Amino acid sequence: MSSSNTQQSGLDARATDSKVRLLGVVAWLSVAVALGMMFFVARVDDFNGPVQKIFYVHVPSAWLAYLSFAIVFVSSIAYLRTESRRWDLLAHSAAEIGVVFTSLVLITGPIWARPIWGTWWQWDARLTSTLVLWLVYVGYLLLRGLSTDPSRTGRLAAVVGIIGFINVPIVHYSVNWWRTLHPVGPTVADPVNNSGFEAPELATFFVALAAFTLLFAWLLAIRVRLGRLADDVDARALVVEGLRDPGPAARRSPSPAGSET
Amino acid sequence: MSTTAWMVVAFLAVGVGIGSYLLSITARRRVLNRRLEELEGRSPHS
Numbered sequence: 500m501s502s503s504n505t506q507q508s509g510l511d512a513r514a515t516d517s518k519v520r521l522l523g524v525v526a527w528l529s530v531a532v533a534l535g536m537m538f539f540v541a542r543v544d545d546f547n548g549p550v551q552k553i554f555y556v557h558v559p560s561a562w563l564a565y566l567s568f569a570i571v572f573v574s575s576i577a578y579l580r581t582e583s584r585r586w587d588l589l590a591h592s593a594a595e596i597g598v599v600f601t602s603l604v605l606i607t608g609p610i611w612a613r614p615i616w617g618t619w620w621q622w623d624a625r626l627t628s629t630l631v632l633w634l635v636y637v638g639y640l641l642l643r644g645l646s647t648d649p650s651r652t653g654r655l656a657a658v659v660g661i662i663g664f665i666n667v668p669i670v671h672y673s674v675n676w677w678r679t680l681h682p683v684g685p686t687v688a689d690p691v692n693n694s695g696f697e698a699p700e701l702a703t704f705f706v707a708l709a710a711f712t713l714l715f716a717w718l719l720a721i722r723v724r725l726g727r728l729a730d731d732v733d734a735r736a737l738v739v740e741g742l743r744d745p746g747p748a749a750r751r752s753p754s755p756a757g758s759e760t
Numbered sequence: 761m762s763t764t765a766w767m768v769v770a771f772l773a774v775g776v777g778i779g780s781y782l783l784s785i786t787a788r789r790r791v792l793n794r795r796l797e798e799l800e801g802r803s804p805h806s
Binding site for chain 2: 552
């Protein structure tokens with residue numbers, strides 16, 4: 500590799516660093532704005548009281564869980580078609596973040612349910628299918644963590660990522676398909692339905708949704724970079740152990756990853 | 761417990777959840793950077 504190419508890749512890495520850092524700043528600022536709106540713009544619900552504000556973090560978390568697993572689904576298909584490591588890494592990263600946000604859905608839901616329903620949990624269709632969704636993707640991550648053959652793991656995980664996505668529409672439409680205790684609306688697609696929302700609440704909801712989505716994009720970017728760093732370490736380890744020719748990727752010095760966190 | 765307290769607990773849970781995930785990414789990155797430095801010290805191309 501020529502020195503000009505090495506310099507160019509260093510410049511590219513620095514430009515990516517700046518973009519990720521900027522995305523992080525914008526994401527956290529929008530989260531701050533959303534939090535401000537939740538407490539100072541959205542009015543307290545007449546019937547359920549302040550606890551209803553959990554809605555503004557619960558629904559965006561559920562949206563991000565759907566989005567994460569949709570990315571896993573698409574990336575898994577792309578990986579099986581191309582065997583390109585970047586799709587595998589994207590699927591793995593999105594699955595990890597999806598599990599984080601599904602966990603937040605499963606934590607904030609019962610915290611809302613305890614004072615409103617008088618119970619932490621009901622085995623109704625929405626709650627049970629969400630728990631199954633969480634278990635499927637925890638299984639996906641365990642599969643990736645326990646296996647020692649990266650290529651085989653990638654293919655197996657891609658199959659799980661594709662099949663697991665079947666549960667996402669089941670979770671979403673469970674409240675329509677079965678009689679459940681979980682409120683039918685509002686949803687991301689139809690926030691006005693059954694909500695009694697007016698302009699301040701709707702604005703808060705959409706700002707929260709946008710802020711969480713920006714936060715997701717930033718988390719995904721830094722998680723993918725972590726995966727690339729792990730790949731660099733593996734490649735370098737093989738070179739040091741004398742098992743592989745270094746090649747251009749291993750010869751270059753990786754930039755210090757993710758200083759933006 | 762008042763419904764305000766439940767709301768605070770839920771918001772704290774979200775903060776702790778996202779914060780813990782960020783800490784886990786930072787910790788993993790530190791371990792990898794340390795390992796990379798070790799390997800670069802032993803590399804035939806260093």
